[in-house]
Amino acid sequence: MKTRVAAVLLAPMILLLACGSPPTAGEPEGQGSEAAAGEATAEAVLAEVEGLDADARRERLIELAVEEGATVTLYSSLNAPILDVVAEVFEEETGVAIDQYRASSEAVRDRILQEAQAGFRGADVIETNGPEMQILDDEGALQPFTSPVQDDLAENSVAGNWTATRYNIFVVAWNTDLVAEGEQPQTYEDLADPQWEGQLAMEIADVEWYRAVWQYLVSDQGMSEEEADALFEKIASNATFLSGHTTFRQLLAAGEYSLVASDYSYGIDAAADEGAPVAW
Structure with a gap:
């Protein structure tokens, strides 16, 4: 052939x-x-x-x-x-x-x-x-x-x-019209804050992001496994789960959500370059 x-x-x-x-x-x-x-x-x-x-x-x-x-x-x-x-x-x-x-x-x-x-x-x-x-x-x-x-x-x-041909950098991103300067989340614990209930979007298939963050919390931040699991449960309780980074990036830019937990940095940068009110 x-x-x-x-x-x-x-x-x-x-x-x-x-x-x-x-x-x-x-x-x-x-x-x-x-x-x-x-x-x-x-x-x-x-x-x-x-x-x-x-x-x-x-x-x-x-x-x-x-x-x-x-x-x-x-x-x-x-x-x-x-x-x-x-x-x-x-x-x-x-x-x-x-x-x-x-x-x-x-x-x-x-x-x-x-x-x-x-x-x-x-x-x-x-x-x-x-x-x-x-x-x-x-x-x-x-x-x-x-x-x-x-x-x-x-x-x-x-x-x-x-x-591997590329490495995707996962970032927390937000709508700059909805999240005021100084209110952006600084840690993953911030995503569990009740103020983000109903305003946070998460990608349902981002298992590699979940695994990497979970390991970071346990290995680098000193959380117990139970504490890391409990934190993710709190974050998930604030979130709507969607499929497709492009889709929820568009929804973020449109103001349907204030935050996304795990988008690709290059996608947010490209959207911002085109004038979308997003940042990470």
Whole structure:
């Protein structure tokens, strides 16, 4: 399958899945043998560039991809403006086109698992959040992959068969029209204040944020596990639970909520740059 070379080429920038076809395609005939052939081709490509330094490896992969006229299929949860720039720059620099499927991290995860269950692999490359990537790896959906650039990444960026491409910074954010200067929460304990009852929004799927904050409270702040659990219960009692950072960021900007407990810093910054009354 021609997408094999392109998948290997894109993977140092994103993440690698086994093999695939365009996301709108139906299940091909003879899926088992075709999948096996695709995997063999991927292994052959990786073997061909084994031992090359990063620049030589990249140039050889580009040559192979262009020779095959490849299009790489990317499933991602990156925000559309960022993903469009990534795709545009990649295509300009390599001559390899990207066929995008963009959705929430949960939707990307579910689609991959459903396709795997059906014996169909629609993506060459996946770029999404860490918890979803780990689930996909645990389910055997990702193909082993190494790259010279992994050695230059931050510690713990490589996990199993996937590699981190970005770190999201979770922040508490507020509507500057509704939260006066000096009243902004300064600690997580402040989110439990009854004054925020009904004014706080929380993302129902932010398990990694919950885990990190819980560990911070226990390990760094000296809370007992029971105290940390009790604090989260108080915070939750003030909150409305929503799904999707983009959605509750828009609601925050519109004044539907005064605070959000865990948004991405870059999203709040971008909204503020566009004139929304938000800050973190």
